Every structure is written in C-alpha cells, then in structure tokens.
Amino acid sequence: MVGRRVKELLLELADAVQHAVAEIAEDPAEVLGRGADGAPSTRIDRVAEEAVLRVLEYEDARLNVLSEEAGFVDRGGDATLVLDPIDGTHNALRGVPAYSVSIAIGRSRLADIEEGLVRDLVSGATYYAAKGHGAKLNGRPIRVHGYDPKDLLFSVYLGTNADRDAARIASLARRVRNLGAASLDLCLVARGAADLYYMHSAVPDLRLRVVDIAAGTLIVREAGGLVLDLAGRDLDLPFDSSARTDLAAVGDRRVWEAIR
Amino acid sequence: MVGRRVKELLLELADAVQHAVAEIAEDPAEVLGRGADGAPSTRIDRVAEEAVLRVLEYEDARLNVLSEEAGFVDRGGDATLVLDPIDGTHNALRGVPAYSVSIAIGRSRLADIEEGLVRDLVSGATYYAAKGHGAKLNGRPIRVHGYDPKDLLFSVYLGTNADRDAARIASLARRVRNLGAASLDLCLVARGAADLYYMHSAVPDLRLRVVDIAAGTLIVREAGGLVLDLAGRDLDLPFDSSARTDLAAVGDRRVWEAIR
Numbered sequence: 001m002v003g004r005r006v007k008e009l010l011l012e013l014a015d016a017v018q019h020a021v022a023e024i025a026e027d028p029a030e031v032l033g034r035g036a037d038g039a040p041s042t043r044i045d046r047v048a049e050e051a052v053l054r055v056l057e058y059e060d061a062r063l064n065v066l067s068e069e070a071g072f073v074d075r076g077g078d079a080t081l082v083l084d085p086i087d088g089t090h091n092a093l094r095g096v097p098a099y100s101v102s103i104a105i106g107r108s109r110l111a112d113i114e115e116g117l118v119r120d121l122v123s124g125a126t127y128y129a130a131k132g133h134g135a136k137l138n139g140r141p142i143r144v145h146g147y148d149p150k151d152l153l154f155s156v157y158l159g160t161n162a163d164r165d166a167a168r169i170a171s172l173a174r175r176v177r178n179l180g181a182a183s184l185d186l187c188l189v190a191r192g193a194a195d196l197y198y199m200h201s202a203v204p205d206l207r208l209r210v211v212d213i214a215a216g217t218l219i220v221r222e223a224g225g226l227v228l229d230l231a232g233r234d235l236d237l238p239f240d241s242s243a244r245t246d247l248a249a250v251g252d253r254r255v256w257e258a259i260r
Numbered sequence: 261m262v263g264r265r266v267k268e269l270l271l272e273l274a275d276a277v278q279h280a281v282a283e284i285a286e287d288p289a290e291v292l293g294r295g296a297d298g299a300p301s302t303r304i305d306r307v308a309e310e311a312v313l314r315v316l317e318y319e320d321a322r323l324n325v326l327s328e329e330a331g332f333v334d335r336g337g338d339a340t341l342v343l344d345p346i347d348g349t350h351n352a353l354r355g356v357p358a359y360s361v362s363i364a365i366g367r368s369r370l371a372d373i374e375e376g377l378v379r380d381l382v383s384g385a386t387y388y389a390a391k392g393h394g395a396k397l398n399g400r401p402i403r404v405h406g407y408d409p410k411d412l413l414f415s416v417y418l419g420t421n422a423d424r425d426a427a428r429i430a431s432l433a434r435r436v437r438n439l440g441a442a443s444l445d446l447c448l449v450a451r452g453a454a455d456l457y458y459m460h461s462a463v464p465d466l467r468l469r470v471v472d473i474a475a476g477t478l479i480v481r482e483a484g485g486l487v488l489d490l491a492g493r494d495l496d497l498p499f500d501s502s503a504r505t506d507l508a509a510v511g512d513r514r515v516w517e518a519i520r
Binding site: 090091094095096097098120122123125145153154156157158159160161162167170171172173174175176177178179180188191192193194 | 354355358416417418420422427436437438440448453454
C-alpha cells in the first residue's frame with residue numbers, strides 16, 4: 001500500500017470516525033474500560049476506534065494498528081497505522097470545540113512515518129502530509145509562519161501539571177492560544193497560525209504519546225517546521241504505547257532559540 | 261421589535277456575515293482604513309460589517325448600530341444593535357480556527373441588553389440568549405459547569421500584554437485553553453466547557469469593548485454564570501466605542517473566590 005491508495009484509506013478512516021462520532025446517541029462520556037496505557041476509555045473513544053477497525057477489516061488492509069485504546073494489534077502487516085481515534089477527548093466531552101482524529105502510517109518509529117492525516121472533527125478541516133511531498137489543508141499547500149519577533153503566537157500547555165517554564169514561555173508571545181489537543185496544536189504550527197507549540201509536562205504520565213503526535217509531527221515537518229525534543233534535537237519516539245515525550249514544535253528555529 | 265422577530269433578525273444577520281466572509285475573494289487581511297477606535301480595519305471586518313448594514317436596510321429595521329468599525333450609527337431607532345462583525349480578526353487572518361460574529365440588542369449599556377447572538381464562523385455553531393429566557397446552543401439549552409475544584413478548565417488571556425496575575429491564575433487550573441476571541445471564550449463558560457474566562461490586560465487600549473462582549477455577557481448570565489469586573493461586581497459598560505474593561509466570567513462564584 002503506497003501513495004494514492006494510502007491517502008484514500010486515511011480519508012476513508014477519517015470519514016468513518018467523523019460519521020460514527022456524529023451518530024453517538026448514548027452518553028459519549030461513559031467510561032467503558034481502560035485504554036492501552038491504563039487511562040479510562042470513554043464511549044466516544046471506543047466508537048471512534050471501532051469505526052477505524054471496521055474499515056480496515058472491510059478494506060482488507062494489511063496494516064498493524066497501534067491505537068490509544070487497543071494498544072498494538074498485529075494484523076500481519078509490514079506497516080503500522082498509528083491512531084488516536086479521538087485526540088482531545090476531554091474537550092469533546094466538556095464542549096471545547098477542538099478535537100480530532102489523528103492517523104499515520106509508518107514502520108517502527110516517528111522518524112519513519114510516511115503519511116499522516118489529522119481531521120478536525122468540529123470544523124471538518126483535513127490536514128494531510130506525505131513524506132517529501134509537503135503538507136496540505138483541505139487539499140491546499142500550507143507553510144509555517146515566517147519569523148517575526150513582534151508578532152509571535154504561541155500555543156503552550158499550561159495549568160497545574162505544566163512544568164514551571166511554560167508560564168515564562170507563554171509570557172514571551174504577543175498572543176497565546178491553546179486548543180488542548182496535541183494534533184490540532186501541531187497543525188496550528190504547520191499552517192502558520194502559531195509560531196510555537198510547547199508541551200512540557202511536570203507529570204511524566206501526562207506527556208505526549210506517539211499516537212497523539214505521529215501525524216501532526218509529519219505535517220509540521222512537511223510544512224517546513226521543526227518538531228524537537230526539549231534538548232533541541234529532532235524528536236523521535238518508537239511505536240510503543242508506553243513511550244512518552246515533551247516537545248517543542250516551531251515554524252522557525254529562531255523561535256526555539258528565543259524561548260531557551 | 262421584540263421577541264421572535266428580533267431573534268429572526270439576529271439569525272439573518274449572522275447568516276449574512278457567514279455568507280459574506282465565505283465569499284471573500286481578495287486578500288481578507290488588506291487594511292482598508294481605521295475602525296471607530298482607531299484600530300486598523302481589514303477587508304474581512306469591512307465585508308462582515310457591510311453585510312450587516314445591508315440586511316438592516318433591506319429589512320427596514322429601526323435600530324441604531326454601535327459597531328467595531330463604523331462606531332455609532334444613528335438610524336432613528338429606540339434600540340441599538342451592538343456589533344462586532346468579526347471577533348477574532350487576528351485568528352481569522354492567521355488561521356486559528358476561532359472567530360465569530362457577535363450581535364446584541366439593547367438601549368444604552370451592557371446591563372440592559374435584551375438579546376444576544378454569537379455565531380462561531382468556523383463550526384457554524386450559534387449561541388443565543390434572551391433576557392429571562394435562558395441561553396441556547398443550536399437551539400438546545402446550555403448551562404454553566406458545576407463547581408469541581410479538581411476539574412477546573414480556565415480560559416486566560418496571556419502573553420506580553422497580559423497583567424502579571426494572569427500567569428498565576430492559569431497555573432491554578434487543571435486545564436488551560438484560550439481561543440483568543442472574547443465572544444467565543446465567554447461562550448465556553450456559558451456552555452460549561454470552561455469554568456473561567458479571565459481577561460486582565462496590562463495595556464488599557466487592549467481591554468475589551470462593549471462590542472466584543474455584549475452578546476457573550478448576556479449568554480453567560482442566562483446560562484447561570486457571572487460576568488464580573490475585577491473588583492468582583494457585576495460588569496456594566498455604556499454603549500460607547502471608547503469604553504474598555506477587563507473581566508472575569510465564571511460559571512460559579514466559588515471560582516472567582518478561588519482565583520483572588
């Protein structure tokens with residue numbers, strides 16, 4: 001599965017999730033069990049994941065799956081679909097209009113992701129990137145924002161569980177936004193809306209997982225930006241439910257230098 | 261003009277803005293002049309305001325207008341339409357998916373606003389309230405969030421122009437979001453998505469105007485919440501292009517007490 005067929009499959013998966021979530025009749029917040037990392041799985045998470053797995057069966061797609069809910073599912077494939085069926089579950093349940101489905105395809109780690117798609121489930125916007133072919137929003141190429149130190153817009157993870165440096169970094173930007181869904185905050189950097197997405201958690205268990213960032217990381221990089229660990233290296237992470245990371249995504253390396 | 265007819269007019273105005281903005285073919289960011297308070301007016305602001313004024317002419321609506329762009333327009337009415345044709349212009353131009361049209365009807369000040377409507381121009385969601393009749397989102401009643409000190413979600417205005425207390429307040433919440441459009445941040449409180457929207461600017465010229473908050477304030481209050489000045493009194497403000505304010509909107513008074 002390469003090229004056009006993969007893109008079509010990713011779009012079909014996103015459509016299936018969008019449709020399944022819109023059709024939920026019972027309480028979407030009801031906890032139905034635990035996900036692969038021990039976090040509670042709500043109905044909205046389960047419904048979204050099941051929609052993806054059904055399409056994979058129907059299409060007879062030979063892909064393994066690494067998902068937030070089910071963990072690693074060996075389906076006899078060479079490649080693995082890295083899936084967060086609902087990124088921003090808390091937003092979806094409380095009514096913050098920022099949640100998405102994030103889907104990527106790779107082999108074993110973030111650095112070898114070949115294609116990624118993030119669908120904003122509120123607006124319906126679709127962000128997509130294929131390695132070496134740039135990033136698109138609803139089919140139109142997107143680029144990161146040019147560096148302008150007087151017009152910085154940062155998305156910063158804040159609150160009781162943020163590292164102390166987060167408040168200092170937020171204070172450096174003319175404008176601060178935060179959507180609270182990593183895939184969408186990464187896409188803000190990719191489309192040039194934000195100059196930085198900064199996530200530094202004081203609580204190791206709340207750091208980002210590869211399922212949250214696999215698609216968004218490729219989309220930022222293909223839009224001309226950088227996704228770094230907090231030592232300033234290009235971020236990498238294995239396909240592993242238990243691996244977690246902080247990160248800084250920037251449109252321009254000078255933003256990274258400005259916040260250090 | 262009262263009751264049902266006003267609601268229908270507000271909906272017609274929101275539809276007109278949504279349609280006009282979607283049809284913009286030239287650069288929406290081009291600066292075409294100065295608004296009533298001296299801030300630059302871009303094409304998207306102008307197009308949205310002109311769409312409203314055209315509908316008012318067409319419907320022969322006897323309403324004065326107080327708008328971000330045109331200032332006060334005396335159209336021989338008893339009541340005044342308080343309008344921000346695009347709240348979140350910067351978001352719209354940079355690609356942050358959070359901007360709205362905010363429309364309210366009253367006589368002379370925030371406290372006498374009778375009806376208010378906020379249309380999220382990205383998702384199409386419509387928030388509406390009539391004094392004494394509650395608040396609705398897409399026709400369904402909404403309520404503020406119950407107080408739970410362990411599950412606080414705050415929207416806080418941050419960055420270089422925020423007052424120093426803003427970072428401290430953000431650090432008190434389990435989760436922090438910010439949309440950067442006052443009418444939409446107020447609506448997050450009204451629908452129970454956020455427990456607090458806190459705007460405390462260190463720069464007087466960047467404080468909120470009545471056009472930004474007229475509709476959202478009524479929507480929060482009708483959803484059971486409080487919109488306070490930073491002395492903790494119910495916020496009021498005259499219909500005046502030059503009047504500006506900070507504010508704290510809360511779902512429950514205990515949130516206000518917790519952040520002081």
